[in-house]
Amino acid sequence: MTGRAGHADRGEREVPPSPREYAAVARAKLDRAVWDYIAGGSGDEVTLREDRAAYDRYRLRPRVLVDVSHCELSTTLLGRPVALPVGIAPMAYHRLVHADGETATVRAAGAVGALTITSTFASKTLEETARAATGPLWLQVYVFHDRKVTESLVRRAEAAGYRALVITVDTPRMARRERDLRNGFGLPPHVRPANFDDGHRAGLHRARAGGSTLADHAERHHDAAFTWEDLAWLRSLTSLPLVLKGVLTAQDARRAAELGVAGLVVSTHGGRQLDGAIPALDALPEVVEAVPDECEVLVDGGIRRGTDVLKALALGARAVLVGRPVLWGLAADGADGVERVLDTLRAELAEAMALTGRPRLDTIARDLLHRSAPFPYHPASNDKEMA
Ligand SMILES: Cc1cc2nc3c(=O)[nH]c(=O)nc-3n(C[C@H](O)[C@H](O)[C@H](O)COP(=O)(O)O)c2cc1C
Numbered sequence: 001m002t003g004r005a006g007h008a009d010r011g012e013r014e015v016p017p018s019p020r021e022y023a024a025v026a027r028a029k030l031d032r033a034v035w036d037y038i039a040g041g042s043g044d045e046v047t048l049r050e051d052r053a054a055y056d057r058y059r060l061r062p063r064v065l066v067d068v069s070h071c072e073l074s075t076t077l078l079g080r081p082v083a084l085p086v087g088i089a090p091m092a093y094h095r096l097v098h099a100d101g102e103t104a105t106v107r108a109a110g111a112v113g114a115l116t117i118t119s120t121f122a123s124k125t126l127e128e129t130a131r132a133a134t135g136p137l138w139l140q141v142y143v144f145h146d147r148k149v150t151e152s153l154v155r156r157a158e159a160a161g162y163r164a165l166v167i168t169v170d171t172p173r174m175a176r177r178e179r180d181l182r183n184g185f186g187l188p189p190h191v192r193p194a195n196f197d198d199g200h201r202a203g204l205h206r207a208r209a210g211g212s213t214l215a216d217h218a219e220r221h222h223d224a225a226f227t228w229e230d231l232a233w234l235r236s237l238t239s240l241p242l243v244l245k246g247v248l249t250a251q252d253a254r255r256a257a258e259l260g261v262a263g264l265v266v267s268t269h270g271g272r273q274l275d276g277a278i279p280a281l282d283a284l285p286e287v288v289e290a291v292p293d294e295c296e297v298l299v300d301g302g303i304r305r306g307t308d309v310l311k312a313l314a315l316g317a318r319a320v321l322v323g324r325p326v327l328w329g330l331a332a333d334g335a336d337g338v339e340r341v342l343d344t345l346r347a348e349l350a351e352a353m354a355l356t357g358r359p360r361l362d363t364i365a366r367d368l369l370h371r372s373a374p375f376p377y378h379p380a381s382n383d384k385e386m387a
């Protein structure tokens with residue numbers, strides 16, 4: 001249920017007051033290996049922690065005696081309206097945490113008016129997800145050795161009504177995620193990459209000690225030789241806007257903008273790829289600075305509060321994406337849980353805008369921030385989601 005009755009139910013169900021508290025509910029429900037796949041990062045998980053901690057180093061400089069009786073959160077992304085500057089990051093295999101998978105997630109986003117980005121490795125087909133969508137929908141695309149597979153994803157996305165393609169560029173191979181290696185992570189039998197035929201699915205379910213079947217699959221299929229030159233090929237395939245996800249430097253941002261990319265997601269892949277990478281929030285200002293205004297810059301990684309959203313917007317993001325909290329909500333309570341997570345972020349952002357005297361998104365700027373605590377600064381509140 002995503003409607004009003006769902007809201008009424010919640011009073012009796014002791015809904016956690018903040019998205020992060022869904023982490024504990026999800027952790028108690030999920031198999032340890034599934035929890036670890038979602039919560040974990042690569043290597044020593046330095047970037048996983050610092051992506052989150054980067055937000056905690058900023059303090060807010062509130063302005064007072066501003067009319068904040070109405071705070072306006074709606075904006076546009078690539079020319080289409082969204083109710084709030086918070087969207088759902090692409091994440092593989094939502095059916096790992098709830099039988100309804102991506103269709104529940106996208107229904108919840110639609111109820112809130114938030115953008116959804118569906119993963120190449122969704123566990124429902126991209127067509128099923130599009131049919132359940134009532135809000136804006138983009139498709140995340142991995143580029144495979146077999147270009148025909150990628151081309152077919154692009155064609156299907158166009159036919160199903162996706163409005164943009166998000167090309168993830170930080171995963172030429174999957175990083176070593178030690179929790180998955182330790183657990184010998186493989187997909188449970190009921191979870192499949194629904195967009196692919198059986199040939200492409202081979203091997204994803206056979207877990208082996210010391211390995212991750214997802215990493216093995218990426219090794220076989222992801223095209224690690226894909227370069228800037230090859231982007232022209234993708235560009236020639238479609239007139240849908242292209243967004244590059246996983247850019248962390250001004251140099252790459254400039255090059256992307258020169259090639260006519262419509263948007264960028266500044267991202268460390270949630271600390272799951274290059275460990276030791278600069279936290280996404282710290283990379284954001286140089287990326288924003290490097291590209292013309294018409295190239296829309298989003299950021300993700302570690303956003304858990306409305307005040308985190310505010311900080312990202314103050315550093316120049318047009319919107320943010322949220323990953324793991326959406327899966328916590330989905331695990332805890334299906335579509336209702338996802339809707340609640342998004343609703344809470346919206347309520348927290350509206351509150352943060354009111355209490356900082358910034359009632360419109362275009363009043364949120366760098367002067368809102370005071371950089372205080374140096375690294376390392378890892379408040380205990382971050383621990384429960386990474387445990
Ligand atoms: C379980 C999981 C699966 C993910 N799968 C994908 C994916 O298929 N494609 C992709 O581009 N990013 C993927 N990501 C990265 C997210 O899009 C996003 O960058 C990251 O989760 C944001 O950080 P957060 O979880 O701290 O909000 C995945 C992340 C998680 C946690």
Ligand SMILES: CCCCC(=O)C(=O)O
Binds near residue numbers: 121171174269
């Ligand atoms: C090969 C990538 C699988 C999904 C993913 O991007 C992730 O787990 O972070």
